Amino acid sequence: MVSINKTSSKPYYEQLMLGIKEDILSGLWQSGDRLPSVREMARQLMMNPNTVSKAYKLLEAQEVIVTVKGKGTYVKKIDTELRDEYQIQKIQKKFNDLVIEAHYLNVQKKEISQWLDDSYQHLKGE
Template structure:
């Protein structure tokens, strides 16, 4: 996982996305232990508060869990949590499309096209 220190994206958001990508690509597996907040901060040259914010967001999304006195671990990704996350992302895309003047009908036609030609 890489943190881009010149990107406009907040560091905590990059960390959240990085952990999610590592889980999605099998780099991090169920029950793998993540570094402590301080260790993660040291590895990526971040403030511990930034890492803590990312970890809290990942816990809220049920990607990770913290066991007091033991550490932070990757949770099993359930189909329900994946669907929920996909729905949130789709809502963001629809909102961005509407702001850009793309109609719902046009988005629907894009999805129809993609159904026949997966990426």
């Protein structure tokens, strides 16, 4: 279930977006499942509805969710063939920045690889 770390430097809407994506990848939410309304999600997470609305709009732009007027917001079917090269380049840049930070702190490549393996296992529920 999505949770927000109020002490994180990462904006709340980004945390919400990542949390929803993680819940979808872990199988908590399936294609076609209805997400809580903006107001309900804001109430559950004790957030401003505008923040939830921003996250939902960005997830919709990324084709992760779809909103049907008068019916709600739903998880969109994951297209395993879809590769947005621009988004992939942004992820690669973030990853490179993390590697630089880790290297600066003397974190070894083997440890970074283990972190990556652990993250993938977590997503698959292993």
